[in-house]
Amino acid sequence: MEWWAYLSIILVVLSIFFLSGLPVAFSFTLFNFIAIYFWMGGVDSLSLLTVSAFASIASFPLVAVPLFILMGELLFQSGVVSIVLDAVGKWVGGVRGSLALVSVGAGTLFGTMSGSAVSGVAVLGSTLAPEMRRRGYSKEMALGPILGSGCLAMIIPPSVLGVLLGSLGQIPVGDLLISGIIPGLLLASLYVIYILVRVRINPSVAPRIDVEYVPWSARFGALARISPILIVTLSVWGVMLFGIATPSEAAAIGVLGSLLVMAIYRRMSWKVLRVALFDSVKITSMVFLIIISAAAFSQILAFTGTTSKLVSFATESGLAPWLILVGMLATAIILGTFLDELALMMISIPIYMPLVKALAFDPVWFGLMMLITLEIATISPPYGLALFVLKGVVPDASMSDVWKASIAYMLLSTFALVLIFLFPPIATWLPSVMR
Numbered sequence: 001m002e003w004w005a006y007l008s009i010i011l012v013v014l015s016i017f018f019l020s021g022l023p024v025a026f027s028f029t030l031f032n033f034i035a036i037y038f039w040m041g042g043v044d045s046l047s048l049l050t051v052s053a054f055a056s057i058a059s060f061p062l063v064a065v066p067l068f069i070l071m072g073e074l075l076f077q078s079g080v081v082s083i084v085l086d087a088v089g090k091w092v093g094g095v096r097g098s099l100a101l102v103s104v105g106a107g108t109l110f111g112t113m114s115g116s117a118v119s120g121v122a123v124l125g126s127t128l129a130p131e132m133r134r135r136g137y138s139k140e141m142a143l144g145p146i147l148g149s150g151c152l153a154m155i156i157p158p159s160v161l162g163v164l165l166g167s168l169g170q171i172p173v174g175d176l177l178i179s180g181i182i183p184g185l186l187l188a189s190l191y192v193i194y195i196l197v198r199v200r201i202n203p204s205v206a207p208r209i210d211v212e213y214v215p216w217s218a219r220f221g222a223l224a225r226i227s228p229i230l231i232v233t234l235s236v237w238g239v240m241l242f243g244i245a246t247p248s249e250a251a252a253i254g255v256l257g258s259l260l261v262m263a264i265y266r267r268m269s270w271k272v273l274r275v276a277l278f279d280s281v282k283i284t285s286m287v288f289l290i291i292i293s294a295a296a297f298s299q300i301l302a303f304t305g306t307t308s309k310l311v312s313f314a315t316e317s318g319l320a321p322w323l324i325l326v327g328m329l330a331t332a333i334i335l336g337t338f339l340d341e342l343a344l345m346m347i348s349i350p351i352y353m354p355l356v357k358a359l360a361f362d363p364v365w366f367g368l369m370m371l372i373t374l375e376i377a378t379i380s381p382p383y384g385l386a387l388f389v390l391k392g393v394v395p396d397a398s399m400s401d402v403w404k405a406s407i408a409y410m411l412l413s414t415f416a417l418v419l420i421f422l423f424p425p426i427a428t429w430l431p432s433v434m435r
Helices: 003-019 024-039 043-057 060-077 080-091 098-114 117-127 129-134 139-154 160-169 173-179 181-201 216-225 227-241 247-264 270-303 306-315 321-336 341-358 363-378 385-393 399-422 425-434
Strands: none
Touching (some): 003 024, 003 306, 003 341, 024 270, 024 341, 043 270, 060 080, 060 117, 060 160, 060 270, 080 098, 080 117, 080 216, 080 227, 098 139, 098 181, 098 227, 117 129, 129 139, 139 181, 139 385, 139 399, 160 173, 160 270, 160 341, 160 363, 173 181, 173 227, 173 247, 173 363, 173 425, 181 363, 181 399, 181 425, 216 227, 227 247, 227 425, 270 306, 270 341, 321 341, 321 363, 341 363, 363 399, 385 399, 399 425
16 A cells, blocks of 8 residues: 555545544554554554554653643632733733733733643633623733734743644754743734734723722732742743753752742642642543553554655655745645644644654744644634633533634634744744753
8 A cells, every 4th residue: 555545544544533533542552553553463462552652752851731720720720810910900901902911911821821722722721701791891802912922822931832843753852941031922912912912903892991090119029929830930940941940840840949939929838739749630531541642543544655655755856945835734724624733732742743754844943833833733723722712611602602712813823833934033932942
């Protein structure tokens, strides 16, 4: 059988599993069992899964995954986010449409704490969206900023998805995490500019009622109140940026810092710890199952000759390398309208990374662009995961309302992706400082 036939069968079967509603990790696991049984030698070949499973997760950098997840869960379950929302609200309280700006600021800060886009969208959606609707914000202005800023957690460290992508693609995890700082802040700035311009052009999308002057003393007081959170965040960033600690060690610092923050705010309780630990175990188990499945999936691609033939096809096609890269990213964005970010990552990374290495692209630069592509996929209609999460926590909004609200932020993220494609130092400068 030709390599393109294998690839077609792989994509068709996986699409059927995804459309059936089976979770991503289970879909890939089931496919791996079927493919190994029929293509690699029957029952005896299934023993390969045991070897690849151990090899794929017996890695020190992956220690960062459960620790970053635990760090976010501790801060989320303890309710520290409400303190962040209050502080950000005081700093932008004198601007029309301030609650939309609060969602961007809080989403950015929450991204530095949780590393989970789903948690960010859920928290902001359940706390800010009802208040914005009550005050007369349009559905677009109430929902859009939450979608955009909530998903910044996928790019800004500590990004669990960044650790996962780095592990799957054999990209230096520390470099990839640090590379997301400037692009993440760039995206947040683009969202703020868009909101200010949108409100200026059409004031009806945001009411004047929430425009209140906040004294500078109250603003600095709010900043002082969230200083423990900022110190923890900057510590996690700093130890990685200056090469003091690995991402796994930085994650451990983040967990200890989160516990200290909870103690300072008097949010520490056995209930919070128990819920955070159990949720972390559930999420980590699913993430590790995804990693195990991705390793077996890569072996299947290699065994069928799909990987090598695809690399040969790309390198011998006569096309310019940058044009091939544009095609890869464009394909990922299109697939992202039908697949969630985990499914997209597990399909694309085992196929894309051999091409990236063959074409001599900077893997950190490519990895960061893939994270932004995954962020676009997360808020892309009709199947973006963040869209369903936001619909779940804002039941009075229709699915079409959520879809419409996401379009502007998809375009802004795509614009940022183009900027990073044209100016790679946006992503690669900070990691180069680490070395």
